Amino acid sequence: MGATEHRRKLLALAYPVYFELLAGVTAGIINMVWVARLGAEAVAAVAVATNLENLLLGVILVAGSGMTVLVARARGAEDPAALRSAVRGGWTLWAIVTPVVALGGFLCREPLARLVLGGSDDGSLPLAIAYFSIALPGITVFYATNVIDGILKGAGDTRTPMRLALLANGLILALDPLLILGFDLGVRGAAIATVLGRTAALACGFLALRRNAVLRQAAAAPSERTRSLIADARRAAATGLPMSADFVVRMTGALALVAIVARIGVTEVAAYGIATKAMYVATMAFYSVRQAAAIRTSHLLGAGRDERRAVGRQALLLGGALGLTAALTLLSAGPWVMRAFGSEGAVAEAGTLYLRSLGPYLVLLACFIALGGVFEGSGDSPALARITTCGVLLQLALAHILSGAGLPGICAAMAASMALQCAAVTRMYRRLPLAPRTQICRSGNRSGVSGPR
Template sequence: MAYQMNASLTEGPIGKKLLLFALPVLMGNVLQSLNGTINAIWVGNFLGESAFAATSNANNIMFFLLSLVFGIGMASTILIAQSVGAQDEVQAKRVVGTSGLFFVGLALLITIAGVLLSPVILTGMHTPPDALQFATDYLRIIFIGLPFMYGYNFLMMIMRGAGDAKTPFYFLLISTVLDIALNPLLIFGLGPVPALGIAGSAVATVIAQFVSLACLIVFLYRKKHFLRLTRADLPYIRLDRMIIGSLVKKGLPMGLQMLIVSTSGLAFINLVNSFGSVATAAFGAAMQLSSYIQMPAMAIGGAVSTVAAQNVGAGKWDRVHKTTVMGIAINLVMTGALVGFIYLFNKQALGLFLQDQAAIAIGMKINSITLWAFILFGITFVVSGVVRATGAVIVPMVTTLLALWCIRIPIAYWLGDQYGLDAIWWSFPIGFMVGIVLSICYYVWGNWRSARMLGDNKSQAADKMTG
């Protein structure tokens, strides 16, 4: 049976729609973090703290690289969601063709540069000397698999824009199971399979990403998904001037926002690295746990963005505002519950990654100061998701810049210099507080409702009708 265009997010109970859309996204985030956690357990427990510190540095670089294309992917998602809400299938396919061409070209360029420059990048991050070779081996292989990672993330985002969050989850499940199964096999070797050490963990990830992407592409064409590009749609695979203009104009600030987040992470781990491998390993373990805390916010934030964008396309502004309220309420309950759970089992959770008692003690200190503040992060993420759904992207980017680079990072370096390692973690709640105040002020008093993704699409008419 063919997949037909259906603006299902513009009707029915908003709370139920948000939950049904967000749950597969949340479960997908859980799978990805579970995958990373299990891999980290193998590396940390069997290859040592230096290898674990290496993966922490390499993973920060990968987050940076995903940030490079996040903006274009998010702009594509919003454009597709608005097109689906307006029942404009042709425009949706034009967005797929243009943004897909961009993703392929960028992925190939980054792969070539990354393989060649991995040692330089890691050295520039002040990666601890005992972890440098581990990190270089791991990162180079991850760069080779980057086109598959970009490809899967691109398809996932356009399908979510079309209102389908379930299908990407199923193929993410395939990737996760493969990665988990292949990690110990390739790290330690078995029979004719050689022991590759930390490189084996990276090879497992690349294989899993490739298989998942290939299966998803085959599925989309066999099921005749309405966003698949057939021979008749070849004219859409080009750099459409109007769409590429929107993707750059709207996607660049969203990409810069993620770059601000990722570069602040690199600056922070650069500071932590100066305290040695034990501190870096503790921070890496704490961030593994905080990634779970952020999952509800990221899932609900992605859901409200798609739901709001479809309703913007349909001109249903009352549902846009109700989406914000429901998104915040759901996030408070889910994030709060996870924070409480981690606090109850703080030491045991860190012990999954760390054997060194000094590292565990540092990790417990990090969690005690930072975890509760991720509830504030969740509210900011939801509000920003709704605002971006209209095409208003500049103020959220500036808000992130102020909260991270003007507040968190300077405070962290100052606290580290004045009071030592234990003090730098307070920069997290301070930065989150600034972010939530600025985001809510813009939502209440800003002009984000008048923004639009394309100057001549149907959402423009909706804007005029709503004043």
Template sequence: MIALAVPAFGALVAEPLFVLVDSAIVGHLGTPQLAGLGVAAALLTTAVSIFIFLAYATTAVVARRVGAGDLSAAIRQGMDGIWLALLLGAAVIVLTLPAAPSLVELFGASDTAAPYATTYLRISSLGIPAMLVVMAATGVLRGLQDTRTPLYVAIAGFAANAVLNVGLVYGADLGIAGSAWGTVIAQWGMAAAYLVVVIRGARRHGASLRPDAAGIRASAHAGVPLLVRTLSLRAVLMIATAVAARLGDTDIAAHQIILALWSLMAFALDAIAIAGQAIIGRYLGADDPEGAREACRRMVQWGIASGVALGVLIVLARPLFIPLFTSDQSVKDTLLPALLVVALSQPVAGVVFVLDGVLMGAGDGRYLAGAMLVTLAVFTPVALLVPTLGGGLTALWWAMTLMMTVRMLTLWLRARSGRWVVTGATR
């Protein structure tokens, strides 16, 4: 578990650094350019995160085949996911290029920032197929119980992105367009590195590299429930941000700080979930239901322990990191009690992330989709009542804790039922 989870955490943390590097470099061009980057980056992040199922679903199906001892079929199914990623990426480009100005306007970019946002969005959309290929190929390697290669590729991609951005923005004097082109080149470089690894594995084990219509349809079908789950989770985060915005500038500023910290902690817990996807899929593929159940129990223990550790870390380190985000005393005063709520909820989050990974590894996507829809239905009215009932940002994060608790209960009931334990090379 540790051997899979630690490199996975490193790769997860490396991904958001792309936007941070772009922001740091573009920020010196001027405020309108940075504002344009912010709008375009939000659109790109949303578009790509919708397709995270390419990694999750691929991990599960490949791990099952690995457990069954059929590496050729494992890689073949992984290639189906990669072909699906290319098709989806091409479709996104076709939609984004002509719609870029309208999308930028929809997100409320100012007249001065809109041209920069449109330029960045149009150029960066050319890298979306590469980003989706990276997702699918990462799922293949995770299913093959390899999380080290994604870490190395992520580090190399981050370094290349930084060098290319500096060279093209300032050396070639391309401005924000140079930042977009640098990121696109780095993304396609990462995709190429993954494809080299996967193609070598395919040739070694005699797996076909040609697109298979039936296999691509199967990959898409397996991804639909996870897409519903992801959209529901994104809706929760968007509703929470919208409610925080209604509470006032101080509350939304504090909310953004907490949300950034919450996301960072989610990366740590998600690393255990990724290990769970790979390990559970392998056990079930090997017709070892007891091994899968024991792995589930062990990972839940790890999740709780990690959540407790993160919660304690938040409480102890708050005097150190809060000043890094803001010097406004009113924001600090608003942030602190809500942050303590987040700290208390981390053990619950640990269980949620682990069981989410276990059920993904088992290919139990339909249940995950239904459970997330139930969670959204419970959370939405509670969150929307916060401005009316009072309690401010702290009440909103209690609503977020309720959301995580509902998720934990729905996932725990499924895990306890044993219905997720379906053995065999395919589900």
């Protein structure tokens, strides 16, 4: 299969994923815009609450990411029994994990609020508790939507998850002013709007599952059930856990880095926080390539074609191009980006310096994330998670040492750590076997190029 075909498939899979991920970031921004009218304490409460929700996303990625890989592999192998097993395993994991997080989080909402607010006992604490009282039970809907997204992506459909995310965001945009200000529900209104928007998207997601041709065909195919639900769940967990760990480690590292930046000064913390939100617009593109590479790799391996080198090469080129574009954009448009987020004065200057110093890190990060999709799709994500963990620890150590140089020193630490992570993943890539020139089809005929199943 030619490089052009791999590149075309990656682009077709990646761009809907990008807009889906971007919609998730936008939902938090929409809430913040309307909650800002309630005062600084409300903003602080919702900000820390949504940060916790982002961290909790890593829990359900065990099911969502695991199913994406397993469903794509079963689809490539044209094995309806394996596909049904993957879907059952994902939903079983959801049924096990969700009550623990939703019910446990609701019962512990006050200690959680104190934890994320750093023990503060000011006016933001009751507001955070009020938000959690709605948002944490609502995590049930959030997790279910993530599972549906994982199934659809594994089945080769990345556009429907994008549409579902846009639908949820549109409803949040309409409901926020009505519930927060119109019905005077405050931060509770923001949480209710988010849950209602996601619930509508979830209902449409279930309809999409019923209409998906690949899933309908697998459900209709006769087969004998050979594994229990627990066995299916274990397989999904074994596949998705390293990917979940990778996400959680990166999120935790980002939070820990804030404490190191705080040693430099308050201005730098504010600048770092704003600039990081701007950087998410770029990093979502990198992760969209990663998901596309994982889906493509899993599908081809399931079909009996090991083309990891070819897929990895195209993912690396695409990720590198996106990283370079992001670096050049932030280098030239840094001041305008900071102003767009409402910063000015010393904060805007510090943020501009940070964005302009991010270039090397962004290019390396893009390459690492994009190439990592190949290893996620081929079942080598445990090694990838170990590289990420070591890289994050090294980044924090270097940031501590170089923090005396200000935000450019932080960027240098991030780039140095990422360079070593890239070196490690490149070594893994070079060990991959070369794809055979001739593929053996199921019919037993040989052909130089075999198209996707």
